[in-house]
Amino acid sequence: MPKLSRIGEFSLIQKIQNWCKKREKIKNSKPYKIIVPTGDDAFVAKLTSNTQLVVTTDTMVEGTHFDLNWKSSYLSLKELWYCLGYKAMAMNLSDCAAMGHVEPLFAFATLGVNGDISVDCVDKLYLGMLQLAQKQQILFAGGDTIRSEKSIISITVVGKLKSSFPITRCGAKVGETIMATGPLGLAYCGLKILNNKEKLKNSSWKSLVYKQLKPEPKLKESEILINKDFLATAMIDTSDDLLTSLEILKEKSSVGFEIQLEKVPIPEVLKNYCLKSHLSPYQILIHGGEDYQLLFTCSPNKVKNIQKKIASSFVLGKVKEKSFGIQFKMGEKTVQFKNLGFQHF
Amino acid sequence: MPKLSRIGEFSLIQKIQNWCKKREKIKNSKPYKIIVPTGDDAFVAKLTSNTQLVVTTDTMVEGTHFDLNWKSSYLSLKELWYCLGYKAMAMNLSDCAAMGHVEPLFAFATLGVNGDISVDCVDKLYLGMLQLAQKQQILFAGGDTIRSEKSIISITVVGKLKSSFPITRCGAKVGETIMATGPLGLAYCGLKILNNKEKLKNSSWKSLVYKQLKPEPKLKESEILINKDFLATAMIDTSDDLLTSLEILKEKSSVGFEIQLEKVPIPEVLKNYCLKSHLSPYQILIHGGEDYQLLFTCSPNKVKNIQKKIASSFVLGKVKEKSFGIQFKMGEKTVQFKNLGFQHF
Known part of the structure; x- marks a missing residue:
């Protein structure tokens, strides 16, 4: 039998989920x-x-x-x-x-x-x-x-x-919009600063370290998103990176995603960190996890309501057919990103 | 500030319990x-x-x-x-x-x-x-x-x-009897065999290894002990050793215990293992943990009922005043045992 490193984390999780499904034996x-x-x-x-x-x-x-x-x-x-x-x-x-x-x-x-x-x-x-x-x-x-x-x-x-039903990862539908409650990639920059023992170039960099070490759970935002005026149809937290989160939603909801990168806000502090560190902010926002934002889908007609109520929220793109896969666009151009997501084993 | 090794496990648990008590701040x-x-x-x-x-x-x-x-x-x-x-x-x-x-x-x-x-x-x-x-x-x-x-x-x-009330560690009263649902010390012998990589002298020694590795939780026994005909007044599982378990019951119930060692059954396999390993079975049953038996107190008039229903159960001794402390007796003689219980830090 192979070692865990050979089958990888997601195969292990799949195995465990299969074991869990043996629940029919429970009376x-x-x-x-x-x-x-x-x-x-x-x-x-x-x-x-x-x-x-x-x-x-x-x-x-x-x-x-x-x-x-x-x-x-x-x-x-x-x-x-x-x-x-x-x-x-x-x-x-x-x-x-x-x-x-x-x-x-x-x-x-x-x-x-x-x-x-x-x-x-x-x-x-x-x-x-x-x-x-x-x-x-x-x-x-x-x-x-x-x-x-x-x-x-x-x-x-x-x-x-508290609500009568939960929001799962399975509810995204073709034609819907995909949004996030706030900026992505900041926690990853904080992790890099900590791991590389980088000196803080300016005080705003310290905020990146705290994005990594002291994330705020989005309990208030989720309370809003269960309301019918703002209703999220599928939701996941960005403990994993954006690409991994999208892949999970894709599998669970049987849909695809078109992400319009030029629409995604890049905070000044992320821009500055990337400039000084010669990194691509898009690479970071796609592959950096642990922001603990909520990633969710909703009907396009809810977007304005949501942005009024959750000021930091933004549109990432559209829910597509499953066969579309996950495509990142910059304007009309498709951008390729290899999955560099964190695999535990 | 000292290291954890200096204050020990029970001081740490005490600290955590104090933190937990800050619950009054919860609305x-x-x-x-x-x-x-x-x-x-x-x-x-x-x-x-x-x-x-x-x-x-x-x-x-x-x-x-x-x-x-x-x-x-x-x-x-x-x-x-x-x-x-x-x-x-x-x-x-x-x-x-x-x-x-x-x-x-x-x-x-x-x-x-x-x-x-x-x-x-x-x-x-x-x-x-x-x-x-x-x-x-x-x-x-x-x-x-x-x-x-x-x-x-x-x-x-x-x-x-499932019952209307739980059995806690706090209910033992002076004059009651203290009992266990089954033999103590076997799991510790199994641990010694595993740690010392001892060859199995006979097949019954393998059973000791399985007492350590594959304990059976006493869910059925506890269901019996909540019934009014068998009612336990205080209860704890013997994940820790007997002396530590008694000390916890003593503190929580504000009582003392007189343990009559000659009454405690020593299974043949424990006796044999001790003979061949030059160990004292009493030392082991007092200091060996992880048997996952239930240790409980009850009114003396319940003892017969309990022993009919839980065949392996036995009387350890009596609940005494707190000032009595914990005393181990062999007939009339008091036996001294130092606490060799497992301290994590």
């Missing part, structure tokens, strides 16, 4: 109905006539998702731990947001650390988690602590769906 | 009531008048909780991965069992592995998780996959409390 007498099975941003099941439970879990591991060497002259180790706590919570809340109007209720955190970590850093980690939990009125309800050579921060959030 | 308008806060085997909250949600999470990390070098002439790497999946699920279900009559509904698994792991091993891991999930009619509802140098298996189980 029908169970006191719930599955609304959104595994394979979306979060799992949704109807427990009682008025309770739709939402569950999501996300984990960060040292060496894969973060590096304690990111500490620098402008980012102390303690502040880094604070941000890691904040981000671990944000990742889960972003998954909740991507399902529509969710009220996150309880968060459970598993912390794996070795004995050499200072108690101060652990304090800051929990402070980061708790500050975001409290901002969103979520009860931090416990978890688990374990010893692990490399640090692990794993959070599970349990919540309730 | 009272929340649509739930906390029934069992953090600090018990699982968290319980009343979501609606007839839905008490139970959530628990447990994680195993390579190097801390298991070792891939455990594979041997009688345990292939694939079988080891199968067992690890089974055990990760069992640990969580044991936490559910320790709350009373719980119906586990959904399981979410986070798997952290590096690309060198064979796909076959991952298959076996999920097979182990799924087999136990299906046996207990639990829906395997997804999770997360991440890259991690050291393997990580983390499971969260969400369920419903």
Whole structure:
């Protein structure tokens, strides 16, 4: 049998989803109905006539998702731990947001650390988690602590769906518009600055670092997007890069996408970073993940309403037939981008 | 600030529980009531008048909780991965069992592995998780996959409390009896055999290895123990060793314990292993964890009923005043045991 590195992350996820589908063996007498099975941003099941439970879990591991060497002259180790706590919570809340109007209720955190970590850093980690939990009125309800050579921060959030139905990845229809709630690519620049230990050329670059380390989950935006005047038909969060997110929506909704790159706003700070680093802003916005924006489709007649209500939102392009695939255009010209998306294995 | 190794695991857990207690800042308008806060085997909250949600999470990390070098002439790497999946699920279900009559509904698994792991091993891991999930009619509802140098298996189980109230760690009363659902110390012998790469002296020793690797959660026993004819007043699972479990019950219930060691059954296989390994069976049953039995207190007049219904159960001793502390007796003589319990940091 091959190694995981040979089959890749998406084959592994596919395998796991197939295992999950063996659920028909579970008796029908169970006191719930599955609304959104595994394979979306979060799992949704109807427990009682008025309770739709939402569950999501996300984990960060040292060496894969973060590096304690990111500490620098402008980012102390303690502040880094604070941000890691904040981000671990944000990742889960972003998954909740991507399902529509969710009220996150309880968060459970598993912390794996070795004995050499200072108690101060652990304090800051929990402070980061708790500050975001409290901002969103979520009860931090416990978890688990374990010893692990490399640090692990794993959070599970349990919540309730407030709307009568969720927004899944499956609802995009040909002729609709595809939009994002805000700028893409910024978190990736922050990651590059941290990894390359780049000196901050100007104060606005620090904002890029914080886009990577302290993302804000788009819970308010998703609450808007479930309303009939703004209704999103399919939705996913941009934890992955834009191309990967589009590919997931494409598979799940059986559609294609035409992305009009010249319409996509490139923030000044991204432009400046790219100029000084000799990078292409388009390459970054297509391949840089972890912005935790919402990527969604909607009827073209909702676009104005949405842009009035979510000022940072913008149109990326159109939903096309599946056979169209994913095409990036600059004006009339098709631009080729190889998938450089992050593959875990 | 000191390192974690200096303050130890229980101080860290205490810190986390204090952070959790900051819940008063969460608005009272929340649509739930906390029934069992953090600090018990699982968290319980009343979501609606007839839905008490139970959530628990447990994680195993390579190097801390298991070792891939455990594979041997009688345990292939694939079988080891199968067992690890089974055990990760069992640990969580044991936490559910320790709350009373719980119906586990959904399981979410986070798997952290590096690309060198064979796909076959991952298959076996999920097979182990799924087999136990299906046996207990639990829906395997997804999770997360991440890259991690050291393997990580983390499971969260969400369920419903079937009885009207849970059994917590706080209900033990002076004069009651303390019992266990089955033998203690066997899993620890299995761990020693695996760690020391001991050759199996006889086939019964293999059963010790499986006590460590493939524990059975005591869901049926806990369903019995919530019934008024058998009612447990306080309960904890023996994921930790006996002494640590007693210390937790002591703190939570504000009582003491007198353990009558000569009453505690020592299974033949434990006796034989100890004889050949020059170990004291009492030392092992006090300090060896991971048996995933239930340790519980009850009124002395329930003991006969319980032993009829749960054949493997036995009396450990009596609940005493808090000032009595925890005393182990052999006949009239008090025996001293230093706490050698597993401290993570």
